[in-house]
């Protein structure tokens with residue numbers, strides 16, 4: 001499903017180059033949840049962004065859903081995202097000019113699903129994260145935790161093959177954190193999808209099949225719990 005080898009990422013140029021990732025690799029199979037853990041600043045988000053194609057590594061090779069990411073142009077990458085990949089980003093998850101149900105429906109509409117059918121599925125996805133009552137609210141009117149649950153609903157609405165989630169429970173209380181954990185787990189185990197989750201949440205990490213620990217831009221350990 002996902003394979004990365006020799007991934008490094010540098011920012012800046014000339015004397016001001018900062019190397020944030022060094023020779024990182026990981027393999028993710030269908031039916032697996034992989035948690036990426038480590039201290040703040042260790043490179044987790046940078047690595048996850050490279051794995052999902054949101055960022056380009058400086059060196060290394062990443063194969064996602066059968067595609068070498070280096071060979072995909074923006075248009076093909078956008079299509080792969082809309083049809084097969086779910087994202088929960090660390091911030092700025094929702095489009096402020098769309099209401100909550102429109103935000104959740106967006107990946108379906110981009111994949112060509114009719115508006116009425118997309119909105120219906122969006123409301124079902126919102127129901128799964130106990131957010132039906134917020135369907136017509138605007139992102140500016142909901143709490144941080146509600147926005148995060150809406151982002152989780154949006155990431156799962158198109159039944160993606162793989163979900164990348166950066167701190168998906170960071171703004172949630174224990175109960176809602178558990179709801180999100182169960183949703184991801186069901187998606188992975190029942191549909192044979194995969195998820196890659198950057199997290200500081202120990203419960204979420206312990207529920208993963210594989211935990212990858214990062215320190216100073218390198219992978220220092222990985223453990224199998226499946």
Ligand SMILES: Nc1ncnc2c1ncn2[C@@H]1O[C@H](COP(=O)(O)OP(=O)(O)OP(=O)(O)O)[C@@H](O)[C@H]1O
Nearest residue numbers: 011012018020038039040041042043044045046047
């Ligand atoms: N665009 C950028 N330009 C320069 N440095 C960057 C850039 N993006 C990230 N970095 C640096 O790379 C390092 C790793 O950042 P990253 O966000 O990947 O860490 P993280 O482990 O996800 O942290 P956190 O848990 O706090 O979210 C940090 O020192 C950060 O300042």
